Amino acid sequence: MQDLNNLIGAGTGWTLSIAYGINDAGQIVAGGIKNGVLGAARLDPQGVAIANLTTLLSSHGLGLSSGSVDSLTAKLQAALTSIAQGNPRPAANQLNAFIDEIQALENSRRLSAQAAAPLITAVNDIRASL
Numbered sequence: 001m002q003d004l005n006n007l008i009g010a011g012t013g014w015t016l017s018i019a020y021g022i023n024d025a026g027q028i029v030a031g032g033i034k035n036g037v038l039g040a041a042r043l044d045p046q047g048v049a050i051a052n053l054t055t056l057l058s059s060h061g062l063g064l065s066s067g068s069v070d071s072l073t074a075k076l077q078a079a080l081t082s083i084a085q086g087n088p089r090p091a092a093n094q095l096n097a098f099i100d101e102i103q104a105l106e107n108s109r110r111l112s113a114q115a116a117a118p119l120i121t122a123v124n125d126i127r128a129s130l
Contacts, residue, residue: 004030007043007129014041049126050080053119062115064105072101079126088130095127 004016007028016032026045033039044052054076056062057069064072075098082091102119105111 004028004032004043008041008125012125012128016041046083046126046129047080049122050076053122056119062111064111068101068105068110072098075101083130092127092130095123098123 004019005014008014008016013035014032015034016030018031020029020031020040022028025048027048028043030041030043031039032041034041054073057064057072057076075094079091079094079098082088082094099120102111102116102123106113106116
């Protein structure tokens with residue numbers, strides 16, 4: 001048995017108290033309290049979280065160029081490789097590079113702040129789980 005609170009970053013605001021289920025991809029649905037409010041959360045294994053981010057990057061809603069998508073995807077894939085090899089420090093550095101590029105795209109107005117925020121949050125969640 002594992003305490004789900006050890007699988008999430010300390011700064012998330014969540015205190016998880018129950019797991020409702022797990023699917024074949026390893027995603028866990030859990031319940032708990034976030035900032036004093038009862039709610040539900042989905043915990044994604046790092047590989048699933050990175051795959052979801054990669055898919056999101058290609059969505060037409062973000063309006064990213066194919067070059068930006070390729071560059072960001074390469075950083076995510078490098079981080080995933082480092083995670084798989086048990087190297088959390090290089091993975092964190094690669095995820096930091098991803099955030100730096102997202103912020104550069106936002107600063108140059110090639111990506112809106114509204115689109116950048118969830119990408120940065122998702123990557124910070126992955127970093128917190130390393």
